[in-house]
Amino acid sequence: MNKLIKKISLAILALGIIIPLSACTNRSASNNSESQNKGNSLAVALLTDLNGVDDKSFNQSAWEGLTKWGKEHNLTKGLGGYDYVQSHQDSDYPVNINKLIKNNYNLIYAIGYKLDKAVTDGAKQNPNTKFAIIDTVVPDLDNVTSLTFKDNESAYLAGMSAALNSKTKKIGFIGGVKGEVINRFEAGYVAGAKAAVPDIQVDVKYVGAFDKADVAKSIATAMYNNGNDAIYQAAGSAGLGVFSSAKDARKSGKEVYVVGCDRDQTEEGQYDGGNLTLTSSIKALNTVVEEVSNETLAGNFPGKQHKVFGLKENGVDISKGQLSTDIWNKVEQTKQDIIDGKITVPEKP
Amino acid sequence: MSKNWKSRLSIPLISILAGFVLGAIIMLCLGYDPIMTYEALFTGAWGDPNSIGETLRQATPLILTGLGFSVATSAGFFNIGGAGQYLVGWLSSIWFVLSFPSLPGVVLITGAIAAGAIAGGIWSGIAGVLRAYLKTNEVITTIMLNYIALYLSNWIVKSFLANGDADYSKSIPQSASLRSPFLMELTNNSTFHYGLFIAIVIAIIMAFVMKKTTVGYEIRSIGLNSDASKYAGMSTKKVIILAMTLSGLLAGIGGAVDGIGNYQNILVLASTPSVGFDGLAVALLAYGNPIGIVFASLLFASLKIGGLNIPVVSNTPSEIVDIVIALIIFFVGASYLFEYISKKMKTNKSKGGKA
The missing domain is CATH 3.40.50.2300 (Response regulator)
Structure with missing residues (x-):
């Protein structure tokens, strides 16, 4: 074996001995959770x-x-x-x-x-x-x-809010992976939007994963460029890409929004010109x-x-976010109608 | 010869140690306890029958994808498509079993593994043919084939194999599974299965094939000097295609074995399976030696499975664990650097001696 290799391995070995020794001292401190x-x-x-x-x-x-x-x-x-x-x-x-x-x-x-x-x-x-x-x-x-x-119930209210707020009459939906769960979001969102504004166009796209923010961002950018002025994202952490894309669109002067999902995502919509989280559907996990x-x-x-x-059990809900009082009143009314069973929200698109 | 063998063993070992040491330094700087972390890493991988079972199970596909990568490397090609070949192998094995669920178990298992091998072989064979006849860079084609495999597989699972809206296929019947109640009892309900033995047997066969047969000789000589091999009368085109096909075939078996042994179904995946790329690191660490690959796979599997234990039993966040594991892999990759330095010093010294 070569001398240099020997020297390197000796140095590594020495470190390997010193580190445990120095680490032993604070060991008791970190092991006390139990x-x-x-x-x-x-x-x-x-x-x-x-x-x-x-x-x-x-x-x-x-x-x-x-x-x-x-x-x-x-x-x-x-x-x-x-x-x-x-x-x-x-x-x-x-x-x-x-x-x-x-x-x-x-x-x-x-x-x-x-x-x-x-x-x-x-x-x-x-x-x-x-x-x-x-x-x-x-x-x-x-x-x-x-x-x-019953994510479809809160998604219904989200779709309604996005549609009523839309100036272009075009809104988008970005899902994580197509399947039983995200279908509920899509179905509720589309139904809510159509019920509130019958001639609204809803553009539905899927990322194909819950952890690919980059893909979600490129889909969102295309949607905003196409004139959609709000996007609802039910895509886990990939949804953060939609926020990033919306912030870029705001910088170029477009008045676009994101509808948050599962948690009140007002914080994620904060940018230097205000807040672009229109509202959030909340899943009270x-x-x-x-x-x-x-x-x-x-x-x-x-x-x-x-x-x-569901809405009735306070398991899902919607936040007021940036919604105008006018829209919010309508949303609250619809929410009560769903709870009372006057409106049944579809589960499948 | 034995001296060469010694230094070959020492370089990977130094890289592993260096990774651990640097990882420890980082943990100390951030205020986490490296000893406790490494203890958790070790007990998480080898501390009880269940963990041992999981570690051996994780090593199984790594051995096969590692072998696959090493065959291509011997012929001088960099087959990055292990992940895609593994995935088509996985898909084909499950598809085969689900198509003929009533066949007897032995037929199902051999059929599934054969289906995986053929699919993997064809998948990398495509890159081999392109390389042999059109001189297409196999690095590019295999990477692209990975993406095609990923999205094709996801589409097939969703359209043909899944129940309704689910994003995974039905599970295979018990008769086609490589798991057994005996192994489960032995390893305390782990997902360990007979695939490990298949992988080890294949590693031994590959060691024999590469060293002792004409095919192995041809593959290695093309890797060393393809012009000379051509001059010596070998058909380079044939050998290139053969080497690439064999490489994908092994990764495909890895996918099949993992499919019917570990997963028992196939899922819609968000990204290409990491087993494919880890196989590459495993083969590099082992210098392409089939028996070395078995041990390198065990090391990687220990890091993966043991790593899961760290956030459970210690305060070290899983991100730190990932950094440490990445460092070890980095140093493994950088073992070439150690080797380079060592060679450089040697030549400098001999020059000095002459002067």
């Missing part, structure tokens, strides 16, 4: 799909709810308390579930329909762990509760997560049940 959470009977974990909890949307809302719940119960993030895990590829789901179970998490939220199969297998193999899956139904298992949302966690803590885990959250 002791702080001692005595807690319920450790809760949130398992997301390929998006993280910082997607400004769906996952973030659930994580905010869990964080709030954990703080209320004096828990800290980490073992024995509450935590989240993100997956890098689809084959990571079962691995992550097993790692959470091994570390004594006993309630696991699976955020997203993609986790369907992993939850079914994991629940069958681990009957003592409780699972709550969002946006899809895993039936007939005592330790799984399924939580779905945060309150649902808090609610189910509390029920489980009280010993009433809703296993085998399928809970549906």
